[in-house]
Amino acid sequence: MTDKQILTLIENEDERQKIKLQLIPSENWTSKSVRDAVGSVLMHKYSEGSALNRYYEGNDIVDQIETLCIKRARKVFEVPDNWGINVQALAGSNANIAVYNALLRPGDKILSMYLPDGGHLSHGWSWPDMGLSGEKSKRVYKGTKKAISLVAKFYDIVQYKVNKESKLFDYDEIERIAKKEKPKLIISGGTAYPREIDYERLGKIAKSVGAYYLADIAHEAGLVAGRVCKNPAGIADVVTMTTHKTLRGPRGAIILSKKSLAKAVDRSVFPGIQGGPFDNNIAGIAVCLKEAMSKEFRRYAEQTVRNAQKLASELSKLGFDILTGGTDKHLILVDLRNKDLKIGTKGNTSSGRYIARALDHAGMTTNKNTVPFETGSAVDPSGIRIGTPTVTTRGMKENEMAMIAGWINQVVEVAKKYSSLEFEEFDKQISMDKEITKIRDLVKTLCANFTLE
Ligand code: DSN
Numbered sequence: 140m141t142d143k144q145i146l147t148l149i150e151n152e153d154e155r156q157k158i159k160l161q162l163i164p165s166e167n168w169t170s171k172s173v174r175d176a177v178g179s180v181l182m183h184k185y186s187e188g189s190a191l192n193r194y195y196e197g198n199d200i201v202d203q204i205e206t207l208c209i210k211r212a213r214k215v216f217e218v219p220d221n222w223g224i225n226v227q228a229l230a231g232s233n234a235n236i237a238v239y240n241a242l243l244r245p246g247d248k249i250l251s252m253y254l255p256d257g258g259h260l261s262h263g264w265s266w267p268d269m270g271l272s273g274e275k276s277k278r279v280y281k282g283t284k285k286a287i288s289l290v291a292k293f294y295d296i297v298q299y300k301v302n303k304e305s306k307l308f309d310y311d312e313i314e315r316i317a318k319k320e321k322p323k324l325i326i327s328g329g330t331a332y333p334r335e336i337d338y339e340r341l342g343k344i345a346k347s348v349g350a351y352y353l354a355d356i357a358h359e360a361g362l363v364a365g366r367v368c369k370n371p372a373g374i375a376d377v378v379t380m381t382t383h384k385t386l387r388g389p390r391g392a393i394i395l396s397k398k399s400l401a402k403a404v405d406r407s408v409f410p411g412i413q414g415g416p417f418d419n420n421i422a423g424i425a426v427c428l429k430e431a432m433s434k435e436f437r438r439y440a441e442q443t444v445r446n447a448q449k450l451a452s453e454l455s456k457l458g459f460d461i462l463t464g465g466t467d468k469h470l471i472l473v474d475l476r477n478k479d480l481k482i483g484t485k486g487n488t489s490s491g492r493y494i495a496r497a498l499d500h501a502g503m504t505t506n507k508n509t510v511p512f513e514t515g516s517a518v519d520p521s522g523i524r525i526g527t528p529t530v531t532t533r534g535m536k537e538n539e540m541a542m543i544a545g546w547i548n549q550v551v552e553v554a555k556k557y558s559s560l561e562f563e564e565f566d567k568q569i570s571m572d573k574e575i576t577k578i579r580d581l582v583k584t585l586c587a588n589f590t591l592e
Pocket of ligand 1 (some may be wrong): 166231259330
């Protein structure tokens, strides 16, 4: 039986991804070999346990796949021989939770990056006293702390912010907080920090207070694999990553942990927090890791960063406020508050939602994002986040980045015409604007010249 309804929707999504510029930094486009592995019969198998040590029969082939995946991960991430590698966590959040479950007891303290500055929900997040504690949120929660993510319910979360002027990590401040709070775990990494992280320094801070150090490299995994970003393997106690962002594999995660922690991490993934792994995804991860060993992939990683840097410098020339002044990675964070957009009937400056929607109508898919020292909220933030992994996979280079920056600027200028409208009306009007339609057509033509397999 063919499910025409779902098949048509998949075809529509395939078309959407191809005719627009996918500029969300956590997304990418996998090779056909990765997609074939993920869509294979491996999805039928149950294989609780680890290679050669399973609870179900019939896993001799799955054992070979998982073993190969681990072997490739060791090579790609230059993992010390005595470190453990787990490829079974279903996603990045699960990988992080598995690490906490292995290393901590409920109630233990975690020191992680403040979410609106670019941290991640799975590093712990409560509302409102660690959040954007506006009057409204104080009324809603009556001043009480509400754990938004499960991690904040189970552990005591303390967070560090970026420096107010530079928007960079303030390592002295992190050290000061660590000495005062004495956390059991310090985490680096997140979703919107565009700069390299000093893993050695954080490792030393953690050691000085007797904490473990977890480096979450979900975003930059492919850049580490391509040798354009620093590698925390061998420096941090544990490294987690997702496999579907810059690494260009299927959804999934990898955990690297030093010898003394490896068994606890494995037991935490299974039977601690998960049942059977997704063997089809593990095969897909193995394929993407093989691809990541190639010279082409190194060139891809380098170009991804060069493209992000070009986009940042072009947007900067056009008067955009690029946080930290640029990027070392695949993403840039744009604070739109200097763009003089008066949003909605109240005329506030939190234009991230409006601009992200306008850009999407113009064929450029980004996401609204909070910025450090945010004055809006998570649903109505002041910024947008833009990434180059997918457009670089398409083969685009600096020239195309300059074109994209110009279009982004045009869209922001058009948006000013409609910004005082409420969101639904803004959405409707901007989708029909002639200039926006023209940009969408130009984007489509550009995309047609950079095909995807
Ligand atoms: N949702 C991912 C991102 O966009 O960065 C993080 O989990």
